[in-house]
Amino acid sequence: MKRASIAKICGLVMAVTSTSLAADNEVAGTIQITYLGNAGYQIENGKTIILVDPYISQFRPGGMGPTDFNDKTDPILTPDTVGIDKRITRADYILITHSHSDHLLDAPYIAKKTHAVIIGRAGAVRIAKVRGVPENQTITVKGGEDYAFDDFSLRVIPSLHSPLLKKHYNNLTWAEDVPAHLKLPIHESAYREGGTFIYLLRIAGHQIFISGSMNYIEREVEGLRPDIAIVGSGASRKEIYHYTGRLMRALGCPATVLPTHWDSFGSMSHEQAVRGAEEFASEVKQSCPTANVIIPDYFKLMEFK
Numbered sequence: 505m506k507r508a509s510i511a512k513i514c515g516l517v518m519a520v521t522s523t524s525l526a527a528d529n530e531v532a533g534t535i536q537i538t539y540l541g542n543a544g545y546q547i548e549n550g551k552t553i554i555l556v557d558p559y560i561s562q563f564r565p566g567g568m569g570p571t572d573f574n575d576k577t578d579p580i581l582t583p584d585t586v587g588i589d590k591r592i593t594r595a596d597y598i599l600i601t602h603s604h605s606d607h608l609l610d611a612p613y614i615a616k617k618t619h620a621v622i623i624g625r626a627g628a629v630r631i632a633k634v635r636g637v638p639e640n641q642t643i644t645v646k647g648g649e650d651y652a653f654d655d656f657s658l659r660v661i662p663s664l665h666s667p668l669l670k671k672h673y674n675n676l677t678w679a680e681d682v683p684a685h686l687k688l689p690i691h692e693s694a695y696r697e698g699g700t701f702i703y704l705l706r707i708a709g710h711q712i713f714i715s716g717s718m719n720y721i722e723r724e725v726e727g728l729r730p731d732i733a734i735v736g737s738g739a740s741r742k743e744i745y746h747y748t749g750r751l752m753r754a755l756g757c758p759a760t761v762l763p764t765h766w767d768s769f770g771s772m773s774h775e776q777a778v779r780g781a782e783e784f785a786s787e788v789k790q791s792c793p794t795a796n797v798i799i800p801d802y803f804k805l806m807e808f809k
Contacts, residue, residue, distance in 0.1 A: 528800030534809045537732070539800035540591070542606050543716040543765040545734060549708040552655055555598045555705070556734070557607040557716050560588045563802075580689040583610045591803065592618070599658075599703050600624030601716030602665060603631065603682050606769070607696035612637050623658070627682030627698030628742060634686045647701060651661060656707035663702040664719040666736065666765075667743040704728060710808060714756060716765065719744055726754045732808065737763035737784035748787035757792035760808065761785075763799055 538546040543557040564584035588610055594616040598611045606630055608630040612635035615622050622632045622642050629642045643651075647662035665679065671680055681698045702725065703714040713730035733755055741747040752758075763784050768777040777801065785797040800806065 531610055534807060535708045535710055535804045537762070537808065538804065539762070539764075539802055540768055541802055542769055543601065543736070545714070545762075546595075547705065547707065547712065547762065549655065552653075552707070553594050554597045554656070554705065554707070555592070555595050555611075555614065555620070557601055558588075558592065558598065558610050559584040559606050560584060560591050561610055562606065563587055578691045578693045580694070581605055581609055581692050582689075583613045585613060588613060588617070594618055595620035597653075598622045599705075599714065600628040601663075601694055601702070601714070602700040603628045603630065603698040604678070605692060607716055608695060615641050625701070626696045627696065630682050630684075630686060631694065634688060634690060645701070647699070656705060658706075659704040661702040661704060661724050663700045663715065663717065663721060663724065665697050665700045666718040666738065666740040669738055671731075671743060704730065713758065718747065718765065720751060722750060722754055725751070727756075728754070729756045730758050732760045732762065734762045734764050735784075737766045737781055739780055741784070748784065749791040752788060752791040752795070757795055760794060761788050761792075761795050761797045763797070766799070
């Protein structure tokens with residue numbers, strides 16, 4: 505797969521036909537999906553806007569890299585409100601896959617600005633409340649829930665974080681829960697994982713598989729049949745046994761696959777990151793030759809029918 509052809513596709517509004525069935529409370533129709541960088545996406549159906557792990561702050565002047573799990577400086581983290589205001593004007597719900605800063609930092613500011621409801625684990629909600637998000641704008645989930653909303657439904661699926669640091673990530677405090685007693689200012693060390701989710705979002709007749717890390721529990725996703733799969737595709741996926749092939753087979757070969765968490769994020773050049781995403785796309789095609797793998801450009805709207 506050549507980047508030139510990908511860029512040509514991603515620079516346009518795309519129409520992709522879905523074969524999935526609408527749930528009883530969902531009207532089949534068109535959705536728009538926009539890549540926000542890192543593991544962030546915006547999904548909308550013309551009425552409701554759902555954000556996933558928005559992290560616009562990565563684009564602030566000078567950049568802001570990911571949590572360095574060996575960093576002892578423990579800085580105070582604040583969102584880039586100017587950048588967020590430029591990119592995010594509306595939101596109704598914000599899905600948080602886990603509580604690391606590159607997934608959660610911007611969400612409380614966005615929630616207060618837009619009155620969006622944050623959905624995530626107790627640790628993510630704890631940080632949101634400390635940052636001033638009202639109780640009625642948070643929904644704490646534990647994994648296993650399958651909730652119906654006005655025009656979409658959401659299944660919350662237990663999952664696993666990426667296997668970082670040569671599989672020693674779970675040995676560190678970063679894999680633990682968000683501290684129970686927090687107050688402002690919040691330091692980087694408070695943004696601990698607190699457990700990881702995958703979400704299955706059913707909206708406008710589409711079923712969208714949403715992951716924010718390079719790992720999963722196969723038995724939890726086996727038999728899902730999304731027509732769109734947003735799949736963690738960073739280099740740490742190579743630490744997981746047959747990561748891409750097993751997942752594609754478990755999901756029944758989704759018609760459209762969107763890589764996530766693939767971009768450089770300060771750890772490598774953008775060109776290197778793109779090559780990694782293209783390698784992931786090739787892995788998908790080996791297991792699912794008919795899948796349409798789209799490496800998205802930042803803030804370029806994609807339309808699916």
